[in-house]
Amino acid sequence: MFEDLNGRTAVITGGARGLGYSLATALARSGVRVALLDLLPSVEASAKRLASEYGVDARGWVVDVTDPHAIETVFTEAETELGTASVLITAAGITVWGDSVDVQAATWRKVMAVNLDGTFFTAQAFARRALAAGEPASAIFVSSMSAFIVNSPQFQASYNSSKAAVSHLATSLAVEWAGSGIRVNAIAPGYFLSDMTRQFTEANPELAQQWISDIPMGRMGEPEDLHGLVTYLASESSSYLTGQSIVIDGGYTAL
Numbered sequence: 001m002f003e004d005l006n007g008r009t010a011v012i013t014g015g016a017r018g019l020g021y022s023l024a025t026a027l028a029r030s031g032v033r034v035a036l037l038d039l040l041p042s043v044e045a046s047a048k049r050l051a052s053e054y055g056v057d058a059r060g061w062v063v064d065v066t067d068p069h070a071i072e073t074v075f076t077e078a079e080t081e082l083g084t085a086s087v088l089i090t091a092a093g094i095t096v097w098g099d100s101v102d103v104q105a106a107t108w109r110k111v112m113a114v115n116l117d118g119t120f121f122t123a124q125a126f127a128r129r130a131l132a133a134g135e136p137a138s139a140i141f142v143s144s145m146s147a148f149i150v151n152s153p154q155f156q157a158s159y160n161s162s163k164a165a166v167s168h169l170a171t172s173l174a175v176e177w178a179g180s181g182i183r184v185n186a187i188a189p190g191y192f193l194s195d196m197t198r199q200f201t202e203a204n205p206e207l208a209q210q211w212i213s214d215i216p217m218g219r220m221g222e223p224e225d226l227h228g229l230v231t232y233l234a235s236e237s238s239s240y241l242t243g244q245s246i247v248i249d250g251g252y253t254a255l
């Protein structure tokens with residue numbers, strides 16, 4: 001659909017499964033070479049699947065996005081093998097639920113480290129190379145509608161705060177890099193079906209029903225619902241769009 005994507009290279013964190021992997025398939029379908037980064041060793045099998053299903057070069061790297069040195073090393077290897085990335089998607093993320101008065105410091109820090117620090121370190125490694133290449137580039141952070149609203153009935157202050165920070169990080173970096181050809185936007189999904197949410201909805205089907213009853217469209221999102229938006233943001237078709245967080249939630253936050 002967006003022909004300028006053909007032959008470009010993307011780095012996708014959290015790419016072993018879930019929304020990250022699904023977004024990788026959307027780019028691969030457009031002819032993009034893909035570097036998948038994840039903590040899970042299955043990331044290598046995910047990359048092989050992508051390569052065989054879509055006929056593009058794809059490689060997987062096991063890496064922790066909270067480690068800036070490891071991220072730098074992986075970006076250097078990925079650049080050698082797949083070319084300089086002009087698209088970045090940061091989907092690595094975690095959520096932890098709990099009453100705030102009981103949350104341990106280590107848990108709070110972990111959520112911030114993966115969701116916020118990991119997004120920043122990855123964006124930094126991406127931008128260093130995109131600036132050197134001097135070509136237009138697009139970074140897309142996976143934020144959440146939780147950046148703007150408070151989910152219910154679960155308590156997840158650390159997640160909500162980390163995603164608010166991710167959205168403002170996108171705005172901050174967008175302004176900083178606007179004159180250098182790097183656009184930075186965020187997508188802010190509502191409730192989507194993925195391994196992250198399935199662990200909760202399968203344990204508690206009534207919870208899923210409660211979420212769905214608050215979604216005007218009457219269903220949770222499927223990962224494919226994000227494909228059009230993400231390929232548009234990756235493509236130069238959105239060349240004047242930067243610094244935004246785009247909520248995609250079946251109307252949840254419109255109520």
Ligand SMILES: NC(=O)c1ccc[n+]([C@@H]2O[C@H](COP(=O)([O-])OP(=O)(O)OC[C@H]3O[C@@H](n4cnc5c(N)ncnc54)[C@H](O)[C@@H]3O)[C@@H](O)[C@H]2O)c1
Pocket residue numbers: 013014015016017018019020037038039040063064065066090091092093094114118142143144145188189190191192193194195196197
């Ligand atoms: N599913 C939803 O409803 C929903 C809604 C809004 C936003 N999101 C966001 O979408 C992103 C993807 O979530 P998902 O639902 O696909 O969950 P998921 O758990 O299926 O995928 C997250 C991936 O991130 C990886 N990851 C976690 N910590 C990491 C680390 N330190 N280093 C590298 N990789 C790491 C995991 O191994 C996993 O593969 C997350 O940022 C999440 O916050 C999800």
